[in-house]
Amino acid sequence: MFCENSVYARYLVQYRISTGRLQGRLFNFVYDPLAKEVRTLTRFEGGNGIEPGGAKEGPDIGKARERIESALQSGILEWLPDRQSRAGLQITLIGVHSNS
Numbered sequence: 001m002f003c004e005n006s007v008y009a010r011y012l013v014q015y016r017i018s019t020g021r022l023q024g025r026l027f028n029f030v031y032d033p034l035a036k037e038v039r040t041l042t043r044f045e046g047g048n049g050i051e052p053g054g055a056k057e058g059p060d061i062g063k064a065r066e067r068i069e070s071a072l073q074s075g076i077l078e079w080l081p082d083r084q085s086r087a088g089l090q091i092t093l094i095g096v097h098s099n100s
Contacts (some may be wrong), residue, residue: 007031007064008041010094011072015085026094027075031064038071059098 007030014024028041072091080086 004099005033005059007033007059007061007068007096007098009068009096012090012092012094013072013076013079014090014092015080015088022090025079027072029068029071031059031068033059033064036063036067038067040071040075 009029009031011027011029012024013027014022017023029038030041031038076086076089080089
């Protein structure tokens with residue numbers, strides 16, 4: 001369950017393989033301001049699983065961004081543990097939204 005003021009972010013991370021083709025992966029995250037944690041999602045889930053009664057004001061975007069970017073870096077390290085593979089990564093923020 002996520003609270004009403006959760007912040008969602010989707011990133012596309014790509015790199016070139018030895019044949020010159022692009023290889024990539026989508027990363028989906030949700031920042032829950034009540035729990036102050038970021039969770040990785042396998043896909044975005046519309047309005048399902050949203051728990052009413054979140055914080056009265058909107059989410060702290062600065063904290064959300066900092067924690068989501070940290071989770072992204074961890075996800076990339078798990079996905080591409082070889083430093084050579086991570087050279088020249090293209091990281092694109094595809095979308096970000098809040099359900100507040």
